[in-house]
Amino acid sequence: MEWLHTLFFGNGIAHAVLTFALVITFGILLGKIKIGGVSLGITWILFVGIFLSHFGMTVDDGVRHFVQEFGLILFVFSIGLQVGPGFISAFKHGGITLVGCATAIVLLGVATAYVIHLATGTPIPTVVGILSGAVTNTPGLGAAQQAYADASGIQDPTIAMGYAVAYPLGVVGIILTMIIVRYALRIRFEKEDEGLAALSAEKKLADKVSVEFTNQMLDGRTIEYMRDLVNRQFVISRVMRPTGEIIMADATTQLNLGDRLWIIGQGDDIEAIVAFFGHRVEMTDREWGNNTPNSELISRRILISRPEINGKKFSDLRLRTKYGITISRVNRAGMDLIPYQGLELQVGDRVMVVGTEKSVAKVADLLGNSLKKLDHPNLITIFVGIALGVLLGSIPLLNVPQPVKLGLAGGPLIIAILIGRFGTHFRLVTYTTTSANLMLREIGIALFLAAVGIGAGSGFVDAIADGGYRWIGYGVIITMAPLIIVSLVARLWLKMNYYTLMGLIAGSMTDPPALAYANATAGNDMPAVGYSTVYPVVMFLRVLTAQMFILFAL
Known part of the structure; x- marks a missing residue:
């Protein structure tokens, strides 16, 4: 023994x-x-x-x-x-x-x-x-x-x-x-x-609200023109015309009195944005998604899993120009962010994409949308980081x-x-x-x-x-x-x-x-x-x- x-x-x-x-x-x-x-x-x-x-x-x-x-x-x-x-x-x-x-x-x-x-x-x-x-x-x-x-x-x-x-x-x-x-x-x-209750009154980083457009001074102006005036971060995801037609909004979309807007903005800014455009109206997500006459408009959450996208900005990808879609929100580690053009994307982000089914599918292919890929560890980042850490710690x-x-x-x-x-x-x-x-x-x-x-x-x-x-x-x-x-x-x-x-x-x-x-x-x-x-x-x-x-x- x-x-x-x-x-x-x-x-x-x-x-x-x-x-x-x-x-x-x-x-x-x-x-x-x-x-x-x-x-x-x-x-x-x-x-x-x-x-x-x-x-x-x-x-x-x-x-x-x-x-x-x-x-x-x-x-x-x-x-x-x-x-x-x-x-x-x-x-x-x-x-x-x-x-x-x-x-x-x-x-x-x-x-x-x-x-x-x-x-x-x-x-x-x-x-x-x-x-x-x-x-x-x-x-x-x-x-x-x-x-x-x-x-x-x-x-x-x-x-x-x-x-x-x-x-x-x-x-x-x-x-x-x-x-x-x-x-x-x-x-x-x-x-x-x-x-x-008072502490909980602080808004999330991103809030969505439905607004009826009543600002007569801005009737017929584009969203890009209005964004420069209000000087706050927000996204108008969709516009409902008085006829009931829902369209995706981009910088060149003209707004007219009576339009209803689906706005995503920062919690601290949302009241000022609402006052700028008009007044709140109560509409559900289902109403915004299902009232499209041609039933082609869909929204889908897409996972960024392609390493090539890591660190790129929305302005680099030009998704709206190439595919005719709108990004309404970015979720990072459980937190909603406003998708402004200078936002740097990270692998693991989830973006809410609004557009036709065909366009959304193309964007999903571009961004990856593969949960399986994220299961593989990125060992090079870990060991490069450890090597640099040991070097820094020895100085x-x-x-x-x-x-x-x-x-x-x-x-x-x-x-x-x-x-x-x-x-x-x-x-x-x-x-x-x-x-x-x-x-x-x-x-x-x-x-x-x-x-x-x-x-x-x-x-x-x-x-x-x-x-x-x-x-x-x-x-x-x-x-x-x-x-x-x-x-x-x-x-x-x-x-x-x-x-x-x-x-x-x-x-x-x-x-x-x-x-x-x-x-x-x-x-x-x-x-x-x-x-x-x-x-x-x-x-x-x-x-x-x-x-x-x-x-x-x-």
Whole structure:
């Protein structure tokens, strides 16, 4: 049975593969267990790695370190691709307030950790590990470990130990903060629902409305002439003549008194557009689609799947001129956009095309309209991005006193965000299905947590017995103090809706279990909106501050 002992406690490749497989398997199974409706989820992989390593199932340091860093790169890169398209827009449409509050939570957490270091004498690497666990941010842990190894040339296992000790109560502390704020400020959901109605009054990016044309000053003028006058983004998709005839509209279409217009415009502009043309009338989508005398006018949603279209503008394709169709809406990641001529198209966009059946079919062939093509991953974008990320992360930015680098967490994250936002400008296909992105991300974080746990297990129990139990209290302070302070300011001074505030709290900690609790408590999607608004910026700040904390303290 020597072979069996070697397989479980040896030092070969088979042993390494088996160890990682067992750690990840048991970690995922334990992650399905919920206590009080709360689960530590995939973080159980870390604790299983610590447990097995403590009893002798270790992995060669070189192999373990490679798996750890490569898993981290896969994780942060897939996150960057996901949040990249919305990273800049997070600062728009009122999001600046949420982002500002989330930034304050991040910085207060770092300040609290530093005060604990000064007051207790706990080493900076350990404090940064506790900080990463307290705010439930695994990429920050990876960034701190790599920054310390680059600066000192050695690994410090107490970073991972601090993280492991602080993480469980970090999850609980975030949810507990939501409860404390709710009861301390005597928040009533009935009043929050009234406030939610006001928040929900903000329009979507694209709204459609039926309007009767009554502006006598513009009788007989073309749509192009009127668009220059109103100076707002809108599309007139169809025009119904007083006779009941429905025609597709283009820039040269003349409007006459009594015409009815189907207008798609930005939510904030729609009232002004309606007042400019005439007044609203009630018409259903069916009325607009089925009243055509020749029954040839159809509308169809077409998926852009041809890589050649990626990054091109509507003006480049000249669809209206060539095929006689109208594009009324563009749906990107569940959001409707106004299809103006300068809009750059991306693979994965869905465009609403209005025209004859023959013309619509030709446009579908041009744009691709093949869901099967999108099932194939665009590996070249991923690996080119990883290569550029590693290069960026290795460039010394400052020397105070050690070279400051973005590292293997920060570099790929920034490049992925930039590719997700601007990749179409360089003809890079950045689209990945949600399932493919999630698979890549989960594999990366599972490998990373398993490697970290295996590396930290040998000295974990001794560290806890030697005063490490105090780290639990430090973690609770780092978790809750910044959240409570900023929550009080956001609620009492900024008058933030409690549902949005819960999303801010969960997003500032990038904590999915807290978001799940917030969504279940609220019964609406406002926590998810707040979470997604601050998530990209917070993820970036957590990685950056963890590295800076380590490097400036050395």
